[in-house]
Amino acid sequence: MDLETMLNEKQQQAVETTEGPVLVLAGAGSGKTRTLTYRVAYLIEQGVSPYNILTLTFTNKAAEDMKGKVEKLIGDLPSDLWLGTFHGICVRILSRHLEELGYNSNFVIYDRTESETLVEDIILSFNLDKEKYEVKKVYGIINKAKRKLWSKAELIEHYQDGEQEGDFYQNIADVYAKYNEVLKDNNAFDFNDLLGKTIELFEEKPEILADYQDRFEYILIDEYQDTSPAQYRLARLLAEKHNNIFVVGDDYQSIVRQ
Amino acid sequence: MENILNFNQDFKDATVIKLEQNYRCKGNIIQASNAVIANNYSQFEKEAWTERNSGKPVTICEAEDEYSEAQYIVREIDNLVKFGQHSYNDVAILYRSNHQSRVLEDEFIRNQIPYYIVGGLGFYDRKEIKDIISYLKVAINPQDTIALKRIVSTPKRGLGPKTIEKMITHAQEHVPDFNLLTFGEDDQSLGLFDVMEDATEVDGIGKKTARKIKRFHDEIEEFTAIANSDLSIPQQVNRILKKSGYWAMLELEDSDTARNRMENLDEFLSLSKNYYEKDKSRGLEDFLRDLRLLSDQDDMDENNQVKMMTVHAAKGLEFPAVFVAGVEEEIFPHYRNMISGDIEDIEEERRLFYVAMTRASERLFLTYSKQRKKFGEIKEMMGSRFLDEIPIECAIEKIHDGIRYK
Numbered sequence: 001m002d003l004e005t006m007l008n009e010k011q012q013q014a015v016e017t018t019e020g021p022v023l024v025l026a027g028a029g030s031g032k033t034r035t036l037t038y039r040v041a042y043l044i045e046q047g048v049s050p051y052n053i054l055t056l057t058f059t060n061k062a063a064e065d066m067k068g069k070v071e072k073l074i075g076d077l078p079s080d081l082w083l084g085t086f087h088g089i090c091v092r093i094l095s096r097h098l099e100e101l102g103y104n105s106n107f108v109i110y111d112r113t114e115s116e117t118l119v120e121d122i123i124l125s126f127n128l129d130k131e132k133y134e135v136k137k138v139y140g141i142i143n144k145a146k147r148k149l150w151s152k153a154e155l156i157e158h159y160q161d162g163e164q165e166g167d168f169y170q171n172i173a174d175v176y177a178k179y180n181e182v183l184k185d186n187n188a189f190d191f192n193d194l195l196g197k198t199i200e201l202f203e204e205k206p207e208i209l210a211d212y213q214d215r216f217e218y219i220l221i222d223e224y225q226d227t228s229p230a231q232y233r234l235a236r237l238l239a240e241k242h243n244n245i246f247v248v249g250d251d252y253q254s255i256v257r258q
Numbered sequence: 259m260e261n262i263l264n265f266n267q268d269f270k271d272a273t274v275i276k277l278e279q280n281y282r283c284k285g286n287i288i289q290a291s292n293a294v295i296a297n298n299y300s301q302f303e304k305e306a307w308t309e310r311n312s313g314k315p316v317t318i319c320e321a322e323d324e325y326s327e328a329q330y331i332v333r334e335i336d337n338l339v340k341f342g343q344h345s346y347n348d349v350a351i352l353y354r355s356n357h358q359s360r361v362l363e364d365e366f367i368r369n370q371i372p373y374y375i376v377g378g379l380g381f382y383d384r385k386e387i388k389d390i391i392s393y394l395k396v397a398i399n400p401q402d403t404i405a406l407k408r409i410v411s412t413p414k415r416g417l418g419p420k421t422i423e424k425m426i427t428h429a430q431e432h433v434p435d436f437n438l439l440t441f442g443e444d445d446q447s448l449g450l451f452d453v454m455e456d457a458t459e460v461d462g463i464g465k466k467t468a469r470k471i472k473r474f475h476d477e478i479e480e481f482t483a484i485a486n487s488d489l490s491i492p493q494q495v496n497r498i499l500k501k502s503g504y505w506a507m508l509e510l511e512d513s514d515t516a517r518n519r520m521e522n523l524d525e526f527l528s529l530s531k532n533y534y535e536k537d538k539s540r541g542l543e544d545f546l547r548d549l550r551l552l553s554d555q556d557d558m559d560e561n562n563q564v565k566m567m568t569v570h571a572a573k574g575l576e577f578p579a580v581f582v583a584g585v586e587e588e589i590f591p592h593y594r595n596m597i598s599g600d601i602e603d604i605e606e607e608r609r610l611f612y613v614a615m616t617r618a619s620e621r622l623f624l625t626y627s628k629q630r631k632k633f634g635e636i637k638e639m640m641g642s643r644f645l646d647e648i649p650i651e652c653a654i655e656k657i658h659d660g661i662r663y664k
Binding site: 008010011013014017020021022023024025026027028029030031032035058059060062085087088091106107108109110111113114117118121122125178182185186191223224225226227232236239243245247249251252253254255256 | 259261262263265266268269270271272273274275276277278279280281282283291295298301302304306382388395398399402403404405407408438439440543546547550551552569570573574576606609610612613616617619
């Protein structure tokens, strides 16, 4: 692989700085994907086992694109190279530790519509006023709480000065708790769970976390400017041991406020 | 955003490398977008440059109203395709909010320009796709009440939400182990599916309906048998599609909508085939799970169509020609972020606008209307502040006086 002719000076530096944390501020159209793929290929060429490399992207399209390019560079795509979306990688991790989490192997993933239907059923079973506890609104709050990895108590605390009076938020917190309970009983994850449960697994089972920390000597993250607090937490946990975390992003293009 | 700004603090002794050479955009687009983003404070200093020539100037066009704006866009697309050696596939229309697509779509349809909305009602959000997925879920786990409720009345079986409601009420009162919410495999309680076996005792449900319920119950058992069989995933999908009467329902309907749904189901079938052939050890459960992990951009096809999408959905994409429509105060920047009084909110809008601009490699068009209909009333609009931030030397301004419809 001839880096000198294929990459510009800065891209080359980004590819070759393999050790320690690296932040690549990549402007629009500056060859971000190119740099990422060359880095993966370079690491492998330097003798790093594909098994020890983890690459995280935001869309499947980006992941597939990158896989194709890596394959072109090194001939074969090693099956033990983990390159995928945050969600996809989390599913991969979760499906190996379902038992520890109290799930069985035939788990399902709920999409938004299904999550909302479940919230609706819970509101019904709690005999709450359908008008007051509008499904979309309740789901919105629950979704936010899950995204932020709040506990039931944290949800109540967060909304204690909210615009609704009485036991409104207390009731929503109850729906929230029930929602999570039912998901688990039904062997189901919603989208937020994919990240949330992975983090939970790592925080509650340090020995499992240690395995993955050992494994992923080199971590690469695309679109770092848009990582959520949960994604950030996950990245930090995984990178803690080897500290070889390479992130690419453009603060100019950050468009998801948390 | 904070994550990237704090990377240096979060990870000690980080190496920071800036990639500033832009290989995508022509010089004028870079100059214009650099100038816009330079108005933001909370960011790293960075300046994009390129070895590409400056290209055509960025076109800023003022239109009378939203119809005339759409007309202008259509006309320019025509020009690009006829004289500019571009194809429809090279063109993207970006807007700040989803609802802005409607007027554009009308004009596209009127002029027979093929288009595709990315992240709108995507493939996986379509009714028939959601329906077949629910059928498959029920086949795998008949206790899945959420999926069960979705399929009960498509196709029509003489059973509706009312019947289901009656059964649930009855079961809640009379069946001690009934639990509507949980239906995990290890769950010992009875679910809706179990109650359906015998509905003769349910208040308000006659013998005839009870028989229909029982028939549906047995139908589901057949689905389960298919899901547990050795058939390949596409065969399983196909069988369930036929056995359920879903396919026959569409055939019988014989309308454009129905034909369109059948095409989509066909697409779903080939999708399942591809999935199966990639790795034959995977089952129906894996297929459904992996479907859920796809995102908006993932179903963007490569057909020769103009792509329409919000700026958010355009992240990471690149097109030879980009139109940003509705570049007006209160639209872009969005009203909500204008009135908040928080400078961070305007900076967010500016970053969004920067993303929109830098999706373009060759041609960039920014359009706005002087007036537009909002909540049924005609409202005077003003060009966005972001337009004023673009240096004159890299842009040309145009006025489009289209004829108004109606």
